[in-house]
Amino acid sequence: MTIRRFSAVLLAILGFAGLLSVAAPVCVKSAHAAAIDADLKSLSGPKTDEIAAKGDPGAEKYGTVNDVPVSDSKAGLTLSDVVNQVGQNKVAINFVWTLVTGFLVMFMQAGFALVETGLIRAKNANHTMMMNFMVYGLGLFAYWVTGFAIQMGGSAPIANLGGVYPLNNEFAVNLFGKPWGLFGTKGFFLSGTTYDVGVMVLFLFQMVFMDTATTIVTGGCAERWKYSAFAVSTIFLGALTYPLFGNWAWGCGWLSQLGVNFGLGHGYCDFAGSGVVHAVGGLTAMAVAMQLGPRIGKYNRDGSPNAIPGHDLAFVLLGCFILAFGWFGFNPGSTLGASGNGCLRIGSIAVNTMLAGCTGSFASLLYMWIRYGKPDASMAGNGLLAGLVAITAPSGFVNTLGAAIIGWVAGILVCLSVEFLDRVGRIDDPVGAISVHGTNGLWGVLSVGLFADGRSNYGGSWNGVPGNVTGLFYGDAGQLVAQLIGIGTLVGVIFTLSFVFNWIVDVVVGQRVSAKVELAGLDIPEMGALCYPDFQLKAAAHVVNVGNSVGAKAAN
Amino acid sequence: MKLMSCVIRPEKLDAVTIALSKVGVVGMTITDVRGFGRQKGQTEHYRGEEYTIRFLPKVRLEIVVQDDQVATATKAITQAARTGNIGDGKIFVLDVKDAVRIRTGEQGTVAL
Numbered sequence: 043m044t045i046r047r048f049s050a051v052l053l054a055i056l057g058f059a060g061l062l063s064v065a066a067p068v069c070v071k072s073a074h075a076a077a078i079d080a081d082l083k084s085l086s087g088p089k090t091d092e093i094a095a096k097g098d099p100g101a102e103k104y105g106t107v108n109d110v111p112v113s114d115s116k117a118g119l120t121l122s123d124v125v126n127q128v129g130q131n132k133v134a135i136n137f138v139w140t141l142v143t144g145f146l147v148m149f150m151q152a153g154f155a156l157v158e159t160g161l162i163r164a165k166n167a168n169h170t171m172m173m174n175f176m177v178y179g180l181g182l183f184a185y186w187v188t189g190f191a192i193q194m195g196g197s198a199p200i201a202n203l204g205g206v207y208p209l210n211n212e213f214a215v216n217l218f219g220k221p222w223g224l225f226g227t228k229g230f231f232l233s234g235t236t237y238d239v240g241v242m243v244l245f246l247f248q249m250v251f252m253d254t255a256t257t258i259v260t261g262g263c264a265e266r267w268k269y270s271a272f273a274v275s276t277i278f279l280g281a282l283t284y285p286l287f288g289n290w291a292w293g294c295g296w297l298s299q300l301g302v303n304f305g306l307g308h309g310y311c312d313f314a315g316s317g318v319v320h321a322v323g324g325l326t327a328m329a330v331a332m333q334l335g336p337r338i339g340k341y342n343r344d345g346s347p348n349a350i351p352g353h354d355l356a357f358v359l360l361g362c363f364i365l366a367f368g369w370f371g372f373n374p375g376s377t378l379g380a381s382g383n384g385c386l387r388i389g390s391i392a393v394n395t396m397l398a399g400c401t402g403s404f405a406s407l408l409y410m411w412i413r414y415g416k417p418d419a420s421m422a423g424n425g426l427l428a429g430l431v432a433i434t435a436p437s438g439f440v441n442t443l444g445a446a447i448i449g450w451v452a453g454i455l456v457c458l459s460v461e462f463l464d465r466v467g468r469i470d471d472p473v474g475a476i477s478v479h480g481t482n483g484l485w486g487v488l489s490v491g492l493f494a495d496g497r498s499n500y501g502g503s504w505n506g507v508p509g510n511v512t513g514l515f516y517g518d519a520g521q522l523v524a525q526l527i528g529i530g531t532l533v534g535v536i537f538t539l540s541f542v543f544n545w546i547v548d549v550v551v552g553q554r555v556s557a558k559v560e561l562a563g564l565d566i567p568e569m570g571a572l573c574y575p576d577f578q579l580k581a582a583a584h585v586v587n588v589g590n591s592v593g594a595k596a597a598n
Numbered sequence: 599m600k601l602m603s604c605v606i607r608p609e610k611l612d613a614v615t616i617a618l619s620k621v622g623v624v625g626m627t628i629t630d631v632r633g634f635g636r637q638k639g640q641t642e643h644y645r646g647e648e649y650t651i652r653f654l655p656k657v658r659l660e661i662v663v664q665d666d667q668v669a670t671a672t673k674a675i676t677q678a679a680r681t682g683n684i685g686d687g688k689i690f691v692l693d694v695k696d697a698v699r700i701r702t703g704e705q706g707t708v709a710l
Contacts, residue, residue: 349643349645351649
């Protein structure tokens with residue numbers, strides 16, 4: 043071979059080698075992808091006429107490659123079809139989870155209605171049931187019009203629900219060089235861009251939580267609250283007060299950002315709403331109950347309280363069971379999903395919930411039995427609820443020991459709180475709403491800062507702070523500070539807001555019924571019908587120091 | 599004819615009814631009432647507060663009998679209803695002017 047020929051051959055070989063080295067990865071890649079799509083095409087599922095001919099009781103032929111939708115029937119099944127279906131499955135699982143748990147929470151309205159009605163006198167049963175009935179319609183309406191937008195208008199993105207990207211405007215002010223989110227501005231009437239499937243799921247779930255707060259108030263104010271005042275007050279709570287704190291805690295508002303902005307743990311943490319729902323409800327109940335004054339005959343001139351037994355303890359305890367059942371939606375549902383981002387904690391959350399309810403009722407039972415000689419049904423019920431309220435905030439962050447302790451403390455706290463409000467505070471609370479939801483809502487918020495064990499993991503961060511929520515007992519004192527700021531906000535801002543709103547309602551509408559109406563029972567004067575027209579309503583069989591009792595507050 | 603209006607303990611109703619039927623008194627009317635005589639009320643607790651139930655549940659049993667049956671009926675009722683404790687109740691005997699059977703219109707002692 044001549045040198046020229048050798049160079050030409052060498053050049054050809056090198057050129058070919060060069061081409062190969064450049065083309066090979068590309069070729070390999072496309073060969074790789076082509077192989078996958080080709081693999082997919084070679085997959086086949088069971089023949090449909092086979093299933094039609096024989097049936098499939100053992101589910102051997104259901105749920106196969108035939109069930110993955112093909113976007114282009116000419117191209118056949120591709121990798122992108124499969125990957126899209128995976129994403130769809132995650133969002134679908136989470137939608138179903140959030141909706142079904144939301145339906146359970148809606149059913150808690152029935153539980154509250156029964157608990158409250160059982161604890162009041164038969165002559166007021168229609169009125170009490172109707173207050174609990176209409177919190178649903180009135181609250182939902184207020185929330186659809188403005189509440190949801192204020193609370194969640196800026197809460198995007200929520201990965202579990204596919205993003206809810208239209209909820210993308212949070213109004214914030216700048217203080218100390220940080221943004222303080224105050225309220226959202228997207229989602230009024232669920233109109234415009236918020237007509238979105240993910241937003242719908244979130245709306246339903248958030249609404250039933252709001253309604254839990256509004257129905258708490260009716261219990262503390264029963265047996266002397268004007269129905270018209272109740273209606274106006276409920277609309278205020280659902281349209282403005284509740285959504286404000288809800289935004290600060292859950293809607294990317296300033297409380298949730300205390301960690302990101304100021305290094306306080308993971309910011310204010312409230313997994314399912316001891317603060318957002320129960321403390322807001324309980325403190326509002328206290329604000330209105332203080333303005334209403336005690337029922338006629340509740341207090342004697344010397345300040346000592348009288349017992350006013352309710353008319354149906356079976357209702358009370360049945361209602362408590364319904365609430366405990368609904369709480370399986372309240373806490374585990376607050377993951378907003380069962381797939382992705384740590385959602386498999388739902389079992390742990392559910393167990394924490396049931397445990398706290400159990401130790402709550404146990405502690406209350408023992409306390410009353412030892413102190414007063416016999417077990418007290420209504421306090422055992424209140425104890426169950428107190429435990430459930432208290433575990434609501436920490437439910438996603440604690441272990442079962444923490445849950446059991448939180449519930450136990452709640453069970454005793456509720457009894458002490460009832461005694462304190464009755465005897466010292468002289469705030470008449472016919473059903474213990476303030477003690478169950480207010481006192482123990484605040485205890486629940488506090489307990490996150492103590493018992494969160496840092497072992498939960500919801501996608502590697504919470505409220506924008508990496509790592510897992512941890513309380514004081516497990517090493518993070520900053521978390522406790524964030525929780526205390528939340529408590530301060532609830533007591534200082536939300537209670538005050540509720541008090542002022544309801545003072546305005548008192549001036550414009552008048553909150554309390556007249557003494558004549560109250561003594562007759564609210565059913566006929568306010569509602570036009572007895573709850574139990576076929577039954578002879580009895581006069582109270584127990585002695586009230588009649589000469590000594592204090593009449594209605596001067597109103598009307 | 600005499601009306602015997604008896605206030606007895608509710609749990610004694612069965613025993614009294616049986617005792618009366620043994621002495622030939624079969625017609626009666628009962629009402630659920632509440633009351634007290636010298637029996638003190640019952641003290642209980644509700645949500646930590648003491649309260650006294652002063653009006654205790656009782657049953658008022660009313661029978662109308664011939665004048666000569668009053669003594670027998672009194673003995674039967676008393677023996678059946680007595681426990682020996684305060685709160686056993688009372689029997690009041692009143693004069694009855696007339697009695698009418700609604701179904702037939704009969705009047706007087708035949709209506710009993």
